[in-house]
Amino acid sequence: MHTVLLRKLLEALLTLFFATLIIFALIRLAPGDPVRLMLGHPGEIAAQGTSAYDEKVAELRAELGLDRNIAVQYVSWLGRLAQGDLGTSIFTGKQVGSEIAARLPATVTLSLSALLVQIALGLFFGMVASLRSGKLADQLIRVACVALASTPAFVVGLVALALFAVKYGVYEISSDFSAARLWLPALTLGVLGAPQLVRIMRANLLTEFGKIYVSSAQSRGLDRKRVVRHAARNALIPLVTMVALSFAGLIGGAVVIESIFSWPGIGKYALDSILVKDYPVIQGYALVAVLMVVLIHFLVDVVYSALDPRIHHKGEAGREETV
Amino acid sequence: MKRRFNSKNPASLIVGVVVLAILAIAILGAPLLAPYDPVAQNAAERLEKPSEKHWLGTDRFGRDILSRTLHGGQTTLLSSLLALCAALAIGLLVGMAAGMFHGSALDHILMRIIDVLLAFPFMVFAMVIAGLFGTGLVHLLLAVVSVWWVSFARLTRSVVLHAKNETSYAAAKVLGASNLAIMRKELLPKAISPVLILATFELGTLILSIAALSFLGLGAQPPAPEWGSMLADGRAHFFQAPHILIGPAAFIVATVLAFNLIGEGLRDRLDPYEKLEL
Secondary structure, rough: OOOHHHHHHHHHHHHHHHHHHHHHHHHHOOOHHHHHHHHOOHHHOOOOOOHHHHHHHHHHHHOOOOOOOHHHHHHHHHHHOOOOOEOOOOOOOEEEHHHHHEEEEEEEEHHHHHHHHHHHHHHHHHHHHHHHHOOOOHHHHHHHHHHHHOOOOOHHHHHHHHHHHHHHHOOOOOOOOHHHHEEEEEEHHHHHHHHHHHHHHHHHHHHHHHHHHHHHHHHOOOOHHHHHHHHHHHHOOOHHHHHHHHHHHHHHHHHHHHHHHHOOOOHHHHHHHHOOOOHHHHHHHHHHHHHHHHOOOOOOHHHHHHHHHHHHHHOOOHHHOOO | OOOOOOOHHHHHHHHHHHHHHHHHHHHHHHHEEEEEEOOOOHHHHHHHHOOOOOOOOOOOOEEHHHHHHHHHHHHHHHHHHHHHHHHHHHHHHHHHHHHHOOOOOHEEEEEHHHHHHHHOOHHEEEHHHHHHHHHHHHHHHHHHHHHHHHHHHHHHHHHHHHHOOOOOHHHHOOOOOOOHHHHHHHHHHHHHHHHHHHHHHHHHHHHHHHHHHHHHOOOOOOOOOOOHHHHHHHOOOOOOHHHHHHHHHHHHHHHHHHHHHHHHHHHHOOOOOOOOOO
16 A cells, blocks of 8 residues: 555656656747846846846856756756745746745636536536436437537637626626635536536446446345435546546636636736746746646545555556556 | 447437538638638728628628638648647557557656656646747647647557457467567557547547637737637627627537537447547
8 A cells, every 4th residue: 555655656756857857948948048038128128239238148147047057957946946936927026936826726716616516517417317318318418518518618708708797797807816706717617627527427327327236236126216326426436537637627727717707816827927928937837737737646546546455556557447 | 338329329420520521611612612802801891790791790800700710710720630640640659669568668658758748737738838939820739749649649558458468469479470560460450440539539629729729819820810810819809799709619619519529420330449538
């Protein structure tokens, strides 16, 4: 048990390490000189080409350590990351780490609420579809799911905004992080993610219904509701991974919804920074997003090895199971 | 439980193919079919609502949205298709190599790379690329290819691992076939059909993702008649003139729907590995 968890932990750390390597490499490969960008405000641009300007560039370069060996730079960068120092924004001069930390609750709240909506819809409609398998209700749910899965998130978001904010006036558009503003973006994001869950829930339930224990329970004359309840419980286990992974997806996918609803989360912060090429913020956002995903994957592995004793002795258990 | 979505559903395949065919004809035939020049501006007809003259209305420069959507579809669909093919090729290659040499150092390294890339949500990765290298369709497609091959590689690898348990594989081994010959003759044909089914679904997802990023202003930039840039443009005027956005969005929905329906239809018919995660 402990060795498995330890290996998972090492794997997660290794993934994180490589991810920092990729992000560092991308920043190095990016066109443009970060030092000149940092000195980019108008007064300095006027001074460009003069020896005073060049001196300033060299000075800042030395100050930032950008004149050192690339490996040394990477290690010292990693060292600062480990202490939670994500650098300062070129644009605002504020600490990226604290700026992201201030916006993280908004994104996490939105994603978690959306996840709850998604699970509720997924369980309910998945259950209905499997119980009415092949009948009209099942067909309707299936059509609705395919249609929804084919619609861009921003269309759903804009339509929701046009209806609830403009037409009925029950939703107020502003950029505060408040409970009163949460319901519409959460609902939108949850509805968008639901089709996938509905399909998997339906498929899992149908698989369970086809198993021997269900028919034997039925032949013993067990109450239909109780049989369904048993089957549902078994069908839920594989859903743990699905839900956790879709939470990871939500963190990235929330960007569109955050942008449409002016939700003050990290996605919107990153988006605003991309438009002004604020490198440290983009880098910080990527690091935080990756950290969250790796953390969630690790937690899934932990939960799984606690739930399923078969996993313990296999190397890549969670993944191999799909083979 | 062999057929999850029962075989009573050839309908989805047929509907998907018909919708896709109509779209393909309309888009590829845009130079002949489009009623107006996609870039011709007309100050007298700005932001007009859909009418008999302009079926999908006009944008803020008085350009005909239907013509722009039809012309724009060429860029959008061809570039998505190109990106998908590149991702598909990389995925097949990596997946076959990893599966063929299962448990070797190569397999471990490849799986490690896949794990790392899986930790990057696609949207985040694309945003990083756009932020560091600049916005635009080419960068967007590069971001797509560098992340998207992973799903094909994982699927191919698991198909290959399955196939290695089969008698025909053992026979080929015993008869002394080279690894390369086995990969080409034995494993590739088995991998190709599930991977293509996955690709049909992924193409829909890909078009949606590219649309989302374009909507956020990270894709093709406005003057080009391209779906993404039309979306970005339409966003700014959505509440005064929703039709600017609705036109291209409707085409995106139809295209993605067609691919999803075809994917479902194909999966019902072909998939020999029902249990593989698609």
